[in-house]
Amino acid sequence: MCGRFTLTITFEELVKRYAIEDQGTPFHRPRYNVSPMQQVPAIINDGSKNRLGELRWGLIPSWAKDDKFAGKTINARGETLLEKPSFKNLVYRKRCIIPADSFFEWINVEGQKRPIRFLKKDNSIFSMAGLYDTWINPTDGAKMNTCTIITCTPNKLVSHVHDRMPVILKKEDEQKWLQRNEVNVKDLLRLLMPFPTEEMLAYPVSTLVGNVKNEGPECIERINVTLK
Known part of the structure; x- marks a missing residue:
């Protein structure tokens, strides 16, 4: 799964990386411990150009009666997208990119969970494939844009x-994933592959990252710990 990630670049760097024309008001700052249920930067295509905005991480399908879905849909398995009611229609019309420059996973070391940071060797930003939807709260009519x-x-x-x-x-596949007029689902699903091992690296970081309240650069500092 993917339950935490980082996006440590500035808003201006984000706009430049994805060639966003209509920048709008800057809303992003470098983030070192992005967690589910938080607002995250995302790129969608409106049919003519890419747009940068915010989506809440934890997808709520448009047909849901309440927002309890969100905690169960922070991730979507690529192999079963077309089998799940929450995702199958979104593959055709609501694909997005969630930018990041690393993600965390935990390993058990002598009974203690240790976070590991995974990133590209060149430390550059990368694009995680996602889906999004808009949910309207039946109680007050408020709209919520969410993603997985x-x-x-x-x-x-x-x-x-x-x-x-x-x-x-x-x-080179980012724009294909975003394009609304791309409806060849077989071709799109072929993009959902593991990223090459040789282009990535990993190292242990502080257990501080386990607490969502910790959001500083200390979350990504390498620590000396023996991993077995």
């Missing part, structure tokens, strides 16, 4: 720690 991060089987590096990893799109 798609996962796949892990590459060799991640497999030492967890049996799932977020789908990291190749840069």
Whole structure:
């Protein structure tokens, strides 16, 4: 799964990376411990151009009676997207990208859970494949735009720690994933593959990252600990 990630670049760098034309009011600051149920930057395509905005992490299907779905849908398994009522229609019309520059997973070391940070070797930003939907609260009519991060089987590096990893799109596939007029689902599902092991690295970080209240750069500092 993917339950925590980071996005430590500035709003301006984010806009430049995804060639966003209509920037709007800056809403992002470097973040070192992004957690479910928080607002996260996301890119969608409106049919003519890419747009950058915020979605709440934890998808609520448009047809849901309440918001209790969110805690169960922070991730969506790529292999079963077309089998799940929450996701199957979104694959055709509501695909998004959630930018990140690392994600965390936990490993058990002598009875203690230790967080591991996974990132690209060049420390650059990457695009996690996602889906989004809009839910209208039946009580007050308020709209909520939410998202889920798609996962796949892990590459060799991640497999030492967890049996799932977020789908990291190749840069050349990002626009194909976003384009609304792309409806060849078989082609889209082929993009949901493990990111190459040789392009990633991992290292242990402080257990501080386990508390969502800890959001500083100390969350990504490498620590010296023996992992068996």
